[in-house]
Amino acid sequence: MSKSEHQLAKEHARNKKIIDTAFKVFVEKKIEAVSMGEIAQAAGIGRATLFRCYAGKTELVIAVCAAKWKEYLDELDERRPISSVGDIPAIGRFIFTLDSYIDMYRNHKELLVYNDNFNYYVTHEGVSDDELKEFRASLISADTRFDMMYEKAKEDKTFRTDIPQDEFMRVTVHTMMAACTHYAGGFIWGAEWNKDYTPELLLLKEMILNYVKC
Amino acid sequence: MSKSEHQLAKEHARNKKIIDTAFKVFVEKKIEAVSMGEIAQAAGIGRATLFRCYAGKTELVIAVCAAKWKEYLDELDERRPISSVGDIPAIGRFIFTLDSYIDMYRNHKELLVYNDNFNYYVTHEGVSDDELKEFRASLISADTRFDMMYEKAKEDKTFRTDIPQDEFMRVTVHTMMAACTHYAGGFIWGAEWNKDYTPELLLLKEMILNYVKC
Known part of the structure; x- marks a missing residue:
């Protein structure tokens, strides 16, 4: 017997409530410090x-x-559907990518903070590749875009392709992400609290672009 | 009545044991997840x-x-005493700084990981400036060096000084530190586990140097 629509909608709402609550609590207290009991209580459901x-x-x-990456990437996809990127030069896509991290710093700091804590947590818990399958699936649109962008650059030569793709992405895009995460975390040595670091990120963008342009 | 030397040595040893144990446990489990009771137990002393x-x-x-930053900076100071830097061009000192972060990634990953967690923790606990005084004191040698380096660059013009000092340091040195922290954390999306990211950090160093050279 299949579930009624009403039943499915109810489950969907409950699931969204769990994910949103867990995200909030994990960001606030760090994943390591949070128990399943705490999440259940915060979400207003039973532990069982x-x-x-x-x-x-x-x-x-x-x-x-x-779920949170998918939410964010779906939003990006809406702003620039994957079907529309064909005619955009590789460097234009690259700039869009850097800007999307700066945007994340400005409007989705919690995702950067969570992502960072997540990376650490899965490393230290020894999570298997198999368990990460769902996570991989949620990032497929980002990966596909990166592959397409790098291929395009080989053709249109709007940015250098002498560094292998993986390394290139880490030196440029990962660096931008790491800097955005660094500033999203809050306390920066030697600066006033809650300063807006957008100017620094724009200079970093310029630095990266200088480096990658042919 | 002053304490005997024996007594002082004993207290010093106990204090070092507490600091080293706390550092290890905080790095492993994240500061947020660790209680004072746990630290006491791990250090083999009473909670009181x-x-x-x-x-x-x-x-x-x-x-x-x-304590951990002081330990590390004292080691750096030994390698390049502050009295000896007078004749080194500003760019030479800058390169030494970037290299010291790469060295930290290679040999003191835990300090990068702790520092990152610390920044987040003090932001979210709302620690006052007054409470951070001791910490500030431990970083005085690094701050002094940065000031001296930037002043030197204004004279010898071996790197650009058109960006204000604080911003310049954040865009260059903080970015290097953020990238080193990112790789020290462990799990990097799309790469095999426990990969050595020194090649990426050397490329980043090149990118930063291209950007800062006059």
Whole structure:
């Protein structure tokens, strides 16, 4: 017997409530310091119900990461559908990518903070590749774009392709992400609290662009 | 009545044991997830003794950060005493600074990881400037060097000084530190586990040097 629409909608709403609550609590307190009981309480559901949805904390942590990245990437996809990028020069796509991290710093600091904590958590918990499958799936649109962009650059030569793709992406895009995460974290040595670091990120963007332009 | 030398040596050893143990446990589990009781147990002392040394977790967290940075900076100072830098061109000092972060990535990953967690923790606990005084003192040698370096560059013009000093340091040195922290954290999306990211950091160094050279 299949579930009624009403039942499915109810489950969907409950699941969204769990993910959103867990995200908020994980960001505030760090993943390591949060128990499943705490999440259940904050979401207003029973501990047993939470465990029926997610077998353990690791499953929940991965599901939250996947859902939040997907939410963000869907928003990006809407702003620039993957079907529309064909005619944009590689460097234009590259600038769009750098800008999207600066935008994340300005409007989605929590995602940067969570992502950073997530990376550390999965490293130290020894999460298997298999368990990360769902997370991988949520990032497929970003990966596809990067591949397309690098291929395009080989043709139109609007940025250098003498550094292998993976390394190139880490030196440029990862550096931008790491800097955005650094500033999203809050306390920066030697600066006033809650300063806006957009000017620094724009200079970093300029630095990266100088470096990659042919 | 002053304490005997024996007594002082004993206190010093106990204090070092507390700091080293707390550092190790904080790095492994994240500061947020660790209680004072856990630290006391791991250090093999009573909870009351720990609280006699440090009034609370925040005090301990700051003391650990100050001690570990001091340890590291003293090591750097030995390699290049502050009295010897007078004749080195500003760009030489700048390169030494970038290299010292790469060295930290290679040999002191835990300090980068702790420092990152520390920044987040003090932001979210709302630690006052007054409480951070000890920490500031531990970084004085680094700050002095940066000031001296930037002043030197204004004279010898071996790197650009058109960007104000604070902003310049954040765009260059902070970016290098953020990237080193990113790679020290462990899990990097799309790469095999425990990869050595020194090649990426050397390219980043090149990128920064291209940008700052006059």
